[in-house]
Amino acid sequence: MQQFARILIDHVALPVIVIDGTPFDLRPLVADITPAAIASGVLDNVDTSALASIKGPYDYLAPIDGVRQFAATGFNYRKHIEEFKMVPPTEPEVFLKAMSSITGPNDPVSRGPNPGTKLDWEVELAIVIGREARDIAAADAQDYIFGYVCINDISDRATQVDSLGGQHLVRAKSRAGYSPIGPYLVTGVDGANLDLWTKLNGHVEQQGNTSDMLFSISEMLAYFSKHMTLLPGDILATGTPPGVGFGKNKFMKPGDVLECGIEHLGAQRHVILV
Incomplete structure (x- = not known):
């Protein structure tokens, strides 16, 4: 199971993968969680070993940006x-x-x-x-x-x-x-x-x-x-x-x-x- 999300920190939207409640920065892989990112396959079976955790405070956004339908x-x-x-x-x-x-x-x-x-x-x-x-x-x-x-x-x-x-x-x-x-x-x-x-x-x-x-x-x-x-x-x-x-x-x-x-x-x- 993978839990993806988008969070807002200092007015900046960040794509993250959440592991045991802690968000990890996905920007080394994608600029944001979008239809294009989903279609590319880059979010399939993400290797999280090199991703940095993110400290709060932050707010959760809708987890996909640019939904078309x-x-x-x-x-x-x-x-x-x-x-x-x-x-x-x-x-x-x-x-x-x-x-x-x-x-x-x-x-x-x-x-x-x-x-x-x-x-x-x-x-x-x-x-x-x-x-x-x-x-x-x-x-x-x-x-x-x-x-x-x-x-x-x-x-x-x-x-x-x-x-x-x-x-x-x-x-x-x-x-x-x-x-x-x-x-x-x-x-x-x-x-x-x-x-x-x-x-x-x-x-x-x-x-x-x-x-x-x-x-x-x-x-x-x-x-x-x-x-x-x-x-x-x-x-x-x-x-x-x-x-x-x-x-x-x-x-x-x-x-x-x-x-x-x-x-x-x-x-x-x-x-x-x-």
């Missing part, structure tokens, strides 16, 4: 489907999020100017693409995965559903700050068996495991590749476990503290702003 799916956990008493979908849903919604794993999140906002949380495992994928088979999908990141697919439920019940996922999930990512970009883990969780003000709201997915990681990656060309560094979010606020009529307000995390991928913490 951010795709996502919904209702992909069996227990999440059950809590909404839905008929399981027969194929994955496909939608996109704006790149400008990406933010760091500990940045504050602004609700936005609409006083009627119903701000919700969705912890999700996201695939990071390692090489161009187009019309691939599920049996070959693992060859196209570089690693995984934790995201929180923050959503405004007030703008997600219109007065006729129509879904508007892009507008509900694309405001600036609505896609916290990180802290780690992790390779060499089994994405099909990872614990994930969300807390609001210290109270556990979501708890699940990626083994509960309806469509597997390989199935989703193959499906998405048939509808769009996936590029190195692209992010594909794989859905959320049960416990979102929408099902409880419970939404975030200014001053709330939102936390989420995934096994091996690290934890996020956000203060909710007006």
